[in-house]
Amino acid sequence: MDHAPPSQFAIEVAGLQKRYGEQVALAGLDLRVEAGTFFGLLGPNGAGKTTTVSILTTLARPGAGSVRVSGFDVAWEREKVRRTLGVVFQEPSLDRELTAREHLDLQARFYRLPERRRRVGEALERVGLAGEADRPVRGFSGGMRRRLEIARGVLHRPRILFLDEPTLGLDVASRAAVWDHLRTLHAAGGTTIFLTTHSMEEAETLCGRVAIIDAGRRIVEGTPARLVEDLGGDVVLLSLDPRDGSAGGSADPGEAPDAALAAARSVEGVRDVSRHGSGLRVTVREGTRRLPALLDALRPFCVVDVELRRPDLEHVFLHHTGHPFEPEQLA
Amino acid sequence: MSQVWVDSWTVFLREVMRYRRDRAYWVGQLAFPLVAVAFIGFGLNDVVRLPTGADYLGHLATGMLALIVGSSGVGGGMTLIQDRESGFLRVLLVAPVSRAAIVAGKVLARVLASLMLVGILVGILAVFTPVAAPHPLAALVAVVGITVVFVALGIALGTALRSAESYRLIAAFVTVPLYFLSGIFYPVSTLPAATRLLSWANPLTYGVDLLRYGLLGVNEVPVGLSVALLVVLTGACAAAAVAVLDRGTRD
Numbered sequence: 030m031d032h033a034p035p036s037q038f039a040i041e042v043a044g045l046q047k048r049y050g051e052q053v054a055l056a057g058l059d060l061r062v063e064a065g066t067f068f069g070l071l072g073p074n075g076a077g078k079t080t081t082v083s084i085l086t087t088l089a090r091p092g093a094g095s096v097r098v099s100g101f102d103v104a105w106e107r108e109k110v111r112r113t114l115g116v117v118f119q120e121p122s123l124d125r126e127l128t129a130r131e132h133l134d135l136q137a138r139f140y141r142l143p144e145r146r147r148r149v150g151e152a153l154e155r156v157g158l159a160g161e162a163d164r165p166v167r168g169f170s171g172g173m174r175r176r177l178e179i180a181r182g183v184l185h186r187p188r189i190l191f192l193d194e195p196t197l198g199l200d201v202a203s204r205a206a207v208w209d210h211l212r213t214l215h216a217a218g219g220t221t222i223f224l225t226t227h228s229m230e231e232a233e234t235l236c237g238r239v240a241i242i243d244a245g246r247r248i249v250e251g252t253p254a255r256l257v258e259d260l261g262g263d264v265v266l267l268s269l270d271p272r273d274g275s276a277g278g279s280a281d282p283g284e285a286p287d288a289a290l291a292a293a294r295s296v297e298g299v300r301d302v303s304r305h306g307s308g309l310r311v312t313v314r315e316g317t318r319r320l321p322a323l324l325d326a327l328r329p330f331c332v333v334d335v336e337l338r339r340p341d342l343e344h345v346f347l348h349h350t351g352h353p354f355e356p357e358q359l360a
Numbered sequence: 361m362s363q364v365w366v367d368s369w370t371v372f373l374r375e376v377m378r379y380r381r382d383r384a385y386w387v388g389q390l391a392f393p394l395v396a397v398a399f400i401g402f403g404l405n406d407v408v409r410l411p412t413g414a415d416y417l418g419h420l421a422t423g424m425l426a427l428i429v430g431s432s433g434v435g436g437g438m439t440l441i442q443d444r445e446s447g448f449l450r451v452l453l454v455a456p457v458s459r460a461a462i463v464a465g466k467v468l469a470r471v472l473a474s475l476m477l478v479g480i481l482v483g484i485l486a487v488f489t490p491v492a493a494p495h496p497l498a499a500l501v502a503v504v505g506i507t508v509v510f511v512a513l514g515i516a517l518g519t520a521l522r523s524a525e526s527y528r529l530i531a532a533f534v535t536v537p538l539y540f541l542s543g544i545f546y547p548v549s550t551l552p553a554a555t556r557l558l559s560w561a562n563p564l565t566y567g568v569d570l571l572r573y574g575l576l577g578v579n580e581v582p583v584g585l586s587v588a589l590l591v592v593l594t595g596a597c598a599a600a601a602v603a604v605l606d607r608g609t610r611d
């Protein structure tokens with residue numbers, strides 16, 4: 030086994046470009062992933078996630094820019110890079126005529142694993158396929174196939190594990206099982222995980238660090254908590270009783286009066302207040318803690334309904350790109 | 361170097377795992393030459409007189425064996441298309457396995473298939489045709505050589521083409537003339553002069569002739585020349601397959 034030149038980064042991508050004919054897939058991507066990180070690459074359909082994984086795993090040539098994986102150059106040291114990889118592809122990658130055990134046995138041989146039989150057996154057990162181990166994959170359900178692909182990807186305990194949308198198409202229980210499995214693997218140490226997803230929930234649940242990409246560019250990067258926090262806090266939506274114009278000062282009856290905005294602004298932790306329908310939209314740090322004070326300050330304006338929204342990565346995406354993550358859903 | 365062989369062995373095992381379950385394939389490959397010899401060979405045996413004076417039945421039987429070996433090779437190239445379609449190719453490509461090991465494993469698996477087919481068929485044909493094995497080593501070289509060349513060309517073709525339909529079409533387009541010009545149905549020396557020239561330019565001719573020498577003791581080309589040609593061709597085609605696979609599988 031080749032030892033990589035010492036580097037604190039498992040993945041270093043600088044100015045990576047890739048085009049397919051006229052179609053630009055990556056438009057100057059920069060990424061650095063520290064060794065040992067559980068890293069998430071988030072982006073909508075067509076953002077360039079699979080293209081990035083293909084290049085990092087030596088399957089596609091970088092168009093321009095430099096890419097190092099495990100300290101090796103993916104353009105010139107492909108075989109050395111490959112020794113350090115485990116990959117779970119987005120698209121199916123099983124031979125329908127082979128059994129689950131045969132798939133894992135081949136993987137164990139490719140990576141020269143000792144105690145092949147035992148490790149393959151344990152891996153089958155772990156993903157709940159021990160009972161189906163000797164059936165051709167042809168007869169497997171989508172979820173069983175996915176679990177087999179994941180078992181194969183991690184079988185040899187790769188230094189870097191790439192997972193391209195690993196839970197796509199899994200039911201809730203299988204997805205939770207995969208998440209558990211990946212968390213355990215990561216906790217055992219020594220593995221850098223690079224996961225792509227377009228599930229905000231998955232990224233927030235699993236990843237210690239995420240980069241959001243859109244149209245082949247990195248939009249923002251950080252820990253999920255930090256990215257969310259940088260938005261300025263929670264959002265509180267308050268509906269005020271429209272008939273109650275008593276405090277006066279509103280340009281348009283039915284809209285929240287200026288005095289209500291001023292009252293909300295006076296509360297500690299409030300960062301921003303704007304009109305929202307007949308009520309207010311208040312951005313506030315630590316929303317749950319500030320909510321009583323906020324309601325207190327607004328008592329004269331007759332609050333009839335309150336909604337507290339904890340921003341998630343979806344809001345981060347919207348904030349940084351100006352368009353919603355899944356247009357059809359938020360439209 | 362030994363690493364390459366371990367990896368080739370793994371790829372070989374995988375190919376064998378895959379084709380050993382394909383009963384229809386084996387039945388077809390075994391039945392076709394037997395049926396062809398039984399229906400065409402016996403009928404023509406009394407009609408056709410070969411200039412060598414040898415029996416036509418033996419000529420056709422060995423020709424059909426060469427055809428089966430060739431088609432076993434074309435099937436080996438087809439696995440590349442199947443691997444691309446199933447997505448398993450990606451797994452082979454990210455594994456720490458050289459492209460040479462992938463080609464070698466696929467080639468070796470088909471060499472085994474060809475040898476098994478020829479072995480079984482010779483056993484059966486020996487009962488009712490003049491087919492025997494007076495020069496088994498020559499027959500072995502011929503079977504291995506033809507298989508390697510066809511698998512290697514198939515891999516190159518399979519890398520370049522994306523669909524099974526186009527592979528079958530192009531493979532047939534390329535191989536059918538090769539078969540007809542290789543003397544599998546009638547000796548090259550009986551062909552009209554112009555066609556004969558094409559036959560001598562056809563590498564398969566030498567493989568078929570060597571196989572015939574091995575199984576019937578009859579040949580039109582000096583054995584040494586056929587062996588030398590096959591060896592050179594085998595090396596060149598395998599190297600070309602590795603290069604094409606390496607280049608053609610990186611977007």
Ligand SMILES: Nc1ncnc2c1ncn2[C@@H]1O[C@H](COP(=O)(O)OP(=O)(O)OP(=O)(O)O)[C@@H](O)[C@H]1O
Nearest residue numbers: 049052053054072073074075076077078079080081
């Ligand atoms: N082989 C290819 N040929 C042509 N265009 C391609 C190819 N692969 C990707 N593209 C284009 O590159 C862009 C990025 O695609 P990519 O598959 O990397 O996106 P993605 O983020 O993985 O999307 P998804 O979430 O749908 O998997 C898309 O516009 C896509 O059409």
Ligand SMILES: [Mg+2]
Nearest residue numbers: 078079080119
């Ligand atoms: Mg993708």
